[in-house]
Amino acid sequence: MMTVPVPGATVGVVGGGQLGRMLAEAASPLGVDVVALDPTPDCPAVPPATAQVTAAFDDAEGVRELAERADVLTYEIELADPDLLESVAADADVEVHPTPDTLRTIQDKLVQNRALEDAGVPVPDFTAVDDADDLEAAFDDLGSPLMVKARTGGYDGRGNAPVESVAEAREAFDGLDGLVAEELVDFERELSVIAVRGDGETATFPVAENVHEDEILRESVVPARTSEDVREHATAVARDVLGALDGRGVFGIELFERETDDGTEILVNEIAPRPHNSGHYTIEGCHTSQFEQFARAVCGLPLGATGLRGPAVMANILGDPDAEKRPADLAGAPDALAKPGVSLHWYGKREVRPLRKMGHVTAVGADRETLLDRARAARDATGFE
Amino acid sequence: MMTVPVPGATVGVVGGGQLGRMLAEAASPLGVDVVALDPTPDCPAVPPATAQVTAAFDDAEGVRELAERADVLTYEIELADPDLLESVAADADVEVHPTPDTLRTIQDKLVQNRALEDAGVPVPDFTAVDDADDLEAAFDDLGSPLMVKARTGGYDGRGNAPVESVAEAREAFDGLDGLVAEELVDFERELSVIAVRGDGETATFPVAENVHEDEILRESVVPARTSEDVREHATAVARDVLGALDGRGVFGIELFERETDDGTEILVNEIAPRPHNSGHYTIEGCHTSQFEQFARAVCGLPLGATGLRGPAVMANILGDPDAEKRPADLAGAPDALAKPGVSLHWYGKREVRPLRKMGHVTAVGADRETLLDRARAARDATGFE
Numbered sequence: 131m132m133t134v135p136v137p138g139a140t141v142g143v144v145g146g147g148q149l150g151r152m153l154a155e156a157a158s159p160l161g162v163d164v165v166a167l168d169p170t171p172d173c174p175a176v177p178p179a180t181a182q183v184t185a186a187f188d189d190a191e192g193v194r195e196l197a198e199r200a201d202v203l204t205y206e207i208e209l210a211d212p213d214l215l216e217s218v219a220a221d222a223d224v225e226v227h228p229t230p231d232t233l234r235t236i237q238d239k240l241v242q243n244r245a246l247e248d249a250g251v252p253v254p255d256f257t258a259v260d261d262a263d264d265l266e267a268a269f270d271d272l273g274s275p276l277m278v279k280a281r282t283g284g285y286d287g288r289g290n291a292p293v294e295s296v297a298e299a300r301e302a303f304d305g306l307d308g309l310v311a312e313e314l315v316d317f318e319r320e321l322s323v324i325a326v327r328g329d330g331e332t333a334t335f336p337v338a339e340n341v342h343e344d345e346i347l348r349e350s351v352v353p354a355r356t357s358e359d360v361r362e363h364a365t366a367v368a369r370d371v372l373g374a375l376d377g378r379g380v381f382g383i384e385l386f387e388r389e390t391d392d393g394t395e396i397l398v399n400e401i402a403p404r405p406h407n408s409g410h411y412t413i414e415g416c417h418t419s420q421f422e423q424f425a426r427a428v429c430g431l432p433l434g435a436t437g438l439r440g441p442a443v444m445a446n447i448l449g450d451p452d453a454e455k456r457p458a459d460l461a462g463a464p465d466a467l468a469k470p471g472v473s474l475h476w477y478g479k480r481e482v483r484p485l486r487k488m489g490h491v492t493a494v495g496a497d498r499e500t501l502l503d504r505a506r507a508a509r510d511a512t513g514f515e
Numbered sequence: 516m517m518t519v520p521v522p523g524a525t526v527g528v529v530g531g532g533q534l535g536r537m538l539a540e541a542a543s544p545l546g547v548d549v550v551a552l553d554p555t556p557d558c559p560a561v562p563p564a565t566a567q568v569t570a571a572f573d574d575a576e577g578v579r580e581l582a583e584r585a586d587v588l589t590y591e592i593e594l595a596d597p598d599l600l601e602s603v604a605a606d607a608d609v610e611v612h613p614t615p616d617t618l619r620t621i622q623d624k625l626v627q628n629r630a631l632e633d634a635g636v637p638v639p640d641f642t643a644v645d646d647a648d649d650l651e652a653a654f655d656d657l658g659s660p661l662m663v664k665a666r667t668g669g670y671d672g673r674g675n676a677p678v679e680s681v682a683e684a685r686e687a688f689d690g691l692d693g694l695v696a697e698e699l700v701d702f703e704r705e706l707s708v709i710a711v712r713g714d715g716e717t718a719t720f721p722v723a724e725n726v727h728e729d730e731i732l733r734e735s736v737v738p739a740r741t742s743e744d745v746r747e748h749a750t751a752v753a754r755d756v757l758g759a760l761d762g763r764g765v766f767g768i769e770l771f772e773r774e775t776d777d778g779t780e781i782l783v784n785e786i787a788p789r790p791h792n793s794g795h796y797t798i799e800g801c802h803t804s805q806f807e808q809f810a811r812a813v814c815g816l817p818l819g820a821t822g823l824r825g826p827a828v829m830a831n832i833l834g835d836p837d838a839e840k841r842p843a844d845l846a847g848a849p850d851a852l853a854k855p856g857v858s859l860h861w862y863g864k865r866e867v868r869p870l871r872k873m874g875h876v877t878a879v880g881a882d883r884e885t886l887l888d889r890a891r892a893a894r895d896a897t898g899f900e
Contacts, residue, residue: 135843136845137843137845137848137861138842138843151543154563155540155563158536158562159860160848160852160859160861161845161848161861161863161874177563177564177565178540178543178562178563179562180562417799417856417879422858426852431849432849432853434856434858435855435856435880439825457523458520458522460521460522463521463545463546463816464521464816467816467817467819468817471802471819472819473803473819474546475544476546494802495802495822
């Protein structure tokens with residue numbers, strides 16, 4: 131392993147959104163600098179990140195400059211280009227974590243599902259779809275509606291749609307090639323586990339329960355309101371997922387909890403090769419946040435303690451559906467901060483877009499139901515969605 | 516009260532050391548920018564602070580530039596100039612918190628002691644000293660040795676010396692004018708309380724027990740290892756101190772716990788009109804850190820919850836006595852971070868000076884004695900003092 135000097139290391143991160151921003155906030159105490167590559171000038175990560183390379187995620191010159199300024203490369207967005215990262219890192223003699231191979235696996239949902247299946251990790255039944263015949267066969271085998279996903283290019287629920295007919299799929303995906311069809315899981319709960327691989331060690335964070343609306347995460351409740359057995363089961367599945375992926379880093383693993391006649395099943399829904407929205411609660415909720423772990427992991431430092439300090443609820447703050455608000459319209463921030471035990475994280479985005487993630491609040495210091503009420507009330511108080 | 520817009524506010528802070536750095540780290544999630552004025556280029560606060568005004572603390576042009584870029588002014592060092600801040604802030608139509616009057620009171624230890632005495636706050640017996648006769652009288656009245664302090668210019672224990680004779684005082688202070696002599700308190704423990712005033716509300720953090728060596732803070736143990744009654748008493752005294760000071764902000768209040776025939780006495784030793792080294796434990800130890808409170812308070816936002824999340828021990832990392840090390844010599848950082856529940860805060864100082872504060876570690880997640888062992892072991896592992 132190449133040595134990353136701490137303090138004094140610079141992490142080069144492809145993507146300068148809120149994940150890069152919270153990485154930089156967490157890296158600063160460790161004496162680790164962050165340089166972010168992002169096409170948007172004044173991206174959310176900078177400051178607190180030291181500097182920005184303003185370039186497209188797949189811009190060779192930009193990624194080369196990033197590598198030259200960094201001791202290790204990583205990414206906070208799946209749209210990073212694994213081939214480019216691999217070649218540039220080799221030239222600059224730095225490592226990329228998680229590995230470009232892992233990024234390739236995760237970028238293609240069909241490859242991802244097959245890799246998980248090969249590793250013995252439970253996933254929803256799935257099949258590749260490249261034309262109408264494939265899709266018809268999928269309806270026959272896996273039922274209707276199906277959850278259809280674009281193999282590549284989707285993230286955070288984008289590029290996914292439940293469909294009941296070939297025509298519907300054709301409209302949703304602008305054609306039928308490069309898709310994967312999955313059984314639509316009738317789940318009890320959506321759970322997630324943030325799993326981490328460091329230098330020769332792994333760790334998992336407590337299991338979160340995720341409340342989605344229209345495929346967008348609204349709240350995470352921790353610990354998940356299910357049985358201890360199910361939480362242990364979910365954690366074991368997350369560890370198995372980690373076993374199927376290479377390289378140091380943080381992985382957000384989304385899971386379905388499904389009741390069957392044979393008991394509770396845990397199925398892997400999605401994997402993100404980076405810190406995940408459903409792990410934001412770790413900043414206030416755990417001894418070490420997912421962002422500090424990210425910095426520790428990619429630098430090859432020992433991982434921190436992942437224990438839960440107490441129940442925590444995170445609620446996302448989203449742009450209004452018509453995007454009529456401006457960032458400065460967060461006039462309700464004081465009201466949000468007045469709720470007991472509530473922290474605000476504002477991402478510094480220059481522009482509101484419909485349902486764009488603008489920030490989040492986390493509530494700690496009480497029981498989960500009280501915290502859920504407080505987090506929602508704080509979010510509502512901001513005036514955003 | 517003038518409105519400070521959040522998000523989007525800029526706090527202008529005189530001083531860009533570790534306190535400014537940790538302020539900026541805590542302000543970033545709130546969407547609050549920090550601009551720091553500091554004479555040292557590449558001062559520790561920047562980044563994560565947005566920008567630096569490179570100027571002496573009392574440089575009128577520099578402070579004016581700071582005020583023009585800020586929505587509110589504050590300071591993280593007692594050497595800030597209250598008259599300059601006052602006039603510049605008036606010109607720029609921004610407020611200064613804590614108020615320049617409070618800074619004036621705290622800058623002069625004689626004025627400070629008198630203000631506290633007038634407010635009914637217990638302080639060690641003291642007297643003004645301007646010549647040898649005054650000092651002789653002080654020995655007669657207050658005993659020997661005396662704790663002699665320069666009225667102005669001292670901080671963090673600098674400018675203080677225990678003396679047993681006029682000759683000794685003359686040598687320690689380069690003359691005998693502008694001093695205050697205090698009875699040397701035979702204390703049981705040194706305690707401290709971080710107290711906060713926001714917009715119409717106040718808060719106190721849990722009581723820390725401070726271990727000093729040669730007047731330099733080495734460790735803080737929280738909760739202080741004394742009785743619950745004494746901790747409540749100390750908190751009540753801190754609240755009284757807050758009552759004697761104007762303006763929003765964070766105050767570090769150092770206390771002596773002394774046993775007398777009439778029970779336990781709590782005396783105020785020193786006040787810092789800013790976050791304090793003995794409050795660094797709040798970052799991991801409390802729901803809201805002293806630095807987030809600092810940002811909230813000076814911006815007039817609601818204060819956060821100050822409850823203790825569990826025992827915490829902080830240990831300072833100091834430069835070696837001969838300052839032969841370089842900052843990059845922190846090769847033991849990985850060993851420090853490998854201790855369970857240990858966080859590292861490295862201040863990014865470019866130069867090691869003898870016993871200079873270079874960083875600190877905080878340990879959480881166990882009982883106090885275990886945490887004290889771990890924090891010391893982590894500190895020792897860094898290779899620094």
